Amino acid sequence: LTDHMAIIEGAATAEEKHALVWCIHNMVPLKQFGGEVLNLVLYEHLVQDTETEIASVMRQIAPEVTTSVPRGLGEASATAGLESSIISGDDPVRRWQNELSQEQIESILQVVGAFGLDDLYAESPMPSQSGVDRWMGSES
DSSP, X not given: OGGGXXXXXXXXXXXXXXXXXXXXXXXXXXXHHTXXXXXXXXXXXXXXXXXXXXXXXXXXXXXXOXXXXXXXXXXXXXXXXXXXXXXXXXXXXXXHHHHSOHHHHHHHHHHHHHTTOTTTOSSSSSOOHHHHHHXXXXXX
C-alpha cells in the first residue's frame, strides 16, 4: 500500500474513507492471489443471479457434492433493518447511486481510480468483465 499513502492520508470525507476501505479489501487479495489461485465471487452477481453464483461456488469448493441451492437466499435475515434493500424492495446493486450526490460518486470513483480499480468499476454499478479478466490474469 506504500504507493497509495498519499490518497490514504488525504481521505477527508466519509465516502472517501469508505472507498479506501473497499479498495484495500479488494486490491490486496486481487494482487496477491490473482489468476488460478483465487476464485472471485462478485457481490453484484450474487444479487442478480444468486442460484447460479452459489452453484458455481459449490462446484469450485466441493465438486463431489451435488446439492441444490438452499431456498430462502433472497429473503431478509433476522438482522436486516428496515433500511435494508431486501426489505425496502430497492435494487441493492444500484441503491448507493440513488442515495449519493454526483459529487460524492465522483469522489468515490477518484479513490477507486487512484487504486487502479477503475477498470473493475466505473460509472456502472456492475463490474466490468474485461476489468475482472485483467485483474485475474485471464485477459484474452
